[in-house]
Amino acid sequence: MALCLKLADMGADIVRVDRAAEAPDDPAPRPRSTWDRGRRSIAVDLKNPDGVSCVLDLVERADVFLESFRPGVAERLGLGPDAVLARNPKIVYGRLTGWGQTGPLAPTAGHSLNYESITGVIRAVGRAGGPPPPLLTIVGDFAGGGLLMAYGVVCALVEAQRSGLGQVIDAAMVDGAMSLLAPYYGMAESGAWSDEMGTNLFDGGAPFYNVYETADGNYVSVAPIEPHFYALLLEKIGLAGETLPAQWDRAGWPVLRARFEAVFRTKRRDEWCAILEGTDACFAPVLTLNEARSYSHNVARGSFVDGTSEIAVSPRLSRTPGNPRTDSPAYPGADTDQVLAEYGFRADHIAALRASGAIK
Secondary structure (H helix, E strand, C coil): CHHHHHHHHCCCCEEEEEEHHHCCCCCCCCCCCCCCCCEEEEEECCCCHHHHHHHHHHHCCCCEEEECCCCCHHHHHCCCHHHHHHHCCCCEEEEEECCCCCCCCCCCCCCHHHHHHHCCCHHHCCCCCCCCCCCCCHHHHHHHHHHHHHHHHHHHHHHHHHHCCCEEEEEEHHHHHHHHCHHHHHHHHHCCCCCCCCCCCCCCCCCCCEEEECCCCCEEEECCCCHHHHHHHHHHCCCCCCCCCCCCCHHHHHHHHHHHHHHHCCCCHHHHHHHHCCCCCCEEEECCHHHHHHCHHHHHHCCEHHHCCCECCCCCCCCCCCCCCCCCCCCCCCCHHHHHHHCCCCHHHHHHHHHHCCEC
């Protein structure tokens, strides 16, 4: 889903093939979905040979074909890489799964938390003495899956322009999550990262890269890794004159963390913002999703569309910035006739497909 959203935001014409059974008999427009923006929907019965033939006809005029079935399902439907590339040798065929197309876990079910588990992600972010935390689905799913596939699609499209040939992308969320961890694997190999949770630089072990509660029960984050930024933080929070453990004295981190905890509890979050925002102390308030919408920097950046909770297009391209105000399907199959007509299907052909139950 994140994959198609990112591509659609940048101008790709995305046609989603929904199940014919999901198309309502008496369609009524549903509220616009920002998650589905920039996509059109056709409703096709892929268990109907005419439905499969319909999709293969569409393939001939497409640049990319994406599927997220378990390994082997697309082949059984007649829409595997061989069938699709035979119809369009230049097409990029993307396969997005959790475990990948190969390996002992490939045919089994899973979700983001499982992929983050076997790659070491959640074992690397837990607090000392506690269990590894379930994360949002950002690492294993959206970044490790959707953005990984989007990157693969763009790479393959650039190569196809030069070679005239398409290829198959095996994008596995386990691979994507692991690739995001590459620096940490490197640090672990060099001895700079410990398997003991909550003892490292970026996992809450370092007192100067951490989150602290304020007097009003809110939170702030500080991250002045560099010594000159750290010195500025100490000055701003009133600790510059105290005798404290050295910044990189790991044995002294518990003492330093306790001192930071006590200091940050002396003021409200907004009071700390007034002291530290806009400085090089590497500071930021910890916001809720609702608070983030009205935060001054996000407003100035136009991070949300017209003050709503809808996220603006990113990254920001200077000449073709993308458009977040595109439509989303009114219901599954809402765009079937329009899409097929645009792809060269005659009216009588569309009517025959509908009569056979191949489309809806």
